[in-house]
Amino acid sequence: MAYVAESATWKNGVYQLETTDPLLGGANGVMNEAIKDLACRTLYLKTEQDKIKNEIQTARAARQASMPASRLWK
Structure with missing residues (x-):
């Protein structure tokens, strides 16, 4: 099982x-584009937080x- 490569970037x-769209998986497959977009946004938000x-x-x-x-105690 492979994981989506993440980068701390915000994509509009x-x-x-x-x-x-052809139903292609894999690192550059179109089926993973939305997942990559959301994973990158999540990492970006976590980094900013x-x-x-x-x-x-x-x-x-x-x-x-x-x-x-x-x-200090007040």
């Missing part, structure tokens, strides 16, 4: 199979480091 639109999460954690740590110890 998701491929829709047409009635005239991780960046935001790291920025929030960094900001929290900086805020706590600059706060006097007496205020």
Whole structure:
């Protein structure tokens, strides 16, 4: 069993199979185009979410480091 190759990219639109498309699978098969589009979008969103999460954690740590110890528990 093979897995779809993913890249963290956002592609406008998701491929829709047409009635005239040959039913081909595989890495470059038309049947996998929509799956690849969605997998890439998912990885892109996950990457962006991780960046935001790291920025929030960094900001929290900086805020706590600059706060006097007496205020940390309030």
